[in-house]
Amino acid sequence: MKKTIITVVGKDTVGIIARVCTYLADNKVNILDISQTIVQGYFNMMMIVDTSGATKSHGDMADELNALGEEIGVIIKCQREDIFSKMHRI
Secondary structure, three states: OOEEEEEEEEEOOOOHHHHHHHHHHHOOOEEEEEEEEEEOOEEEEEEEEEOOOOOOOHHHHHHHHHHHHHHHOEEEEEEEHHHHHHHOOO
């Protein structure tokens, strides 16, 4: 299994989850875990996904998710689990 961490942050609007999840489903990415919250009008979501069946490379997905984020007014970051874990180790 190839896990990836996806974070989405920005001003809350209708359809953020739907757009991100549709993109992932269209590219054969399975959502393993998802957490989202809205604090004073700001949306924050973290997802752990399995990209082992993905139809695109990690780099292409990261670029396309970044572009999708710009389109819907949020910031979307996509990081491989191993890199994410090493960056956040104490």
